[in-house]
Amino acid sequence: MKTELASQGFASMGSEARLAVLRCLVRAGSTGLSVGDLQERTGIAPSTLAHHLKFLTDADVILQEKQGRSVVNRANYDRLRALAAFILSECCVDETLLTDEQTGL
Numbered sequence: 001m002k003t004e005l006a007s008q009g010f011a012s013m014g015s016e017a018r019l020a021v022l023r024c025l026v027r028a029g030s031t032g033l034s035v036g037d038l039q040e041r042t043g044i045a046p047s048t049l050a051h052h053l054k055f056l057t058d059a060d061v062i063l064q065e066k067q068g069r070s071v072v073n074r075a076n077y078d079r080l081r082a083l084a085a086f087i088l089s090e091c092c093v094d095e096t097l098l099t100d101e102q103t104g105l
């Protein structure tokens with residue numbers, strides 16, 4: 001994953017409200033939640049919620065699907081896993097290098 005895409009994904013979660021919305025969707029699982037259900041669970045005003053959903057959708061961390069007159073929102077688990085892998089991809093590399101240098105390996 002390119003740094004620019006990772007940055008966009010992490011930035012989308014950079015507000016308390018958007019993070020709350022995303023966590024609700026992660027908890028909901030693959031069935032997702034309607035906008036009304038999200039509003040009820042988060043207490044975020046409808047117009048503000050629409051703004052946050054757009055931000056999360058633009059960053060591809062959530063997916064939206066129209067079902068009749070309702071819009072179902074789901075966490076994009078593939079994207080979230082990729083973001084987690086990106087941030088952890090170099091976990092402890094420097095620590096390992098320091099240990100190898102210290103032991104002469």
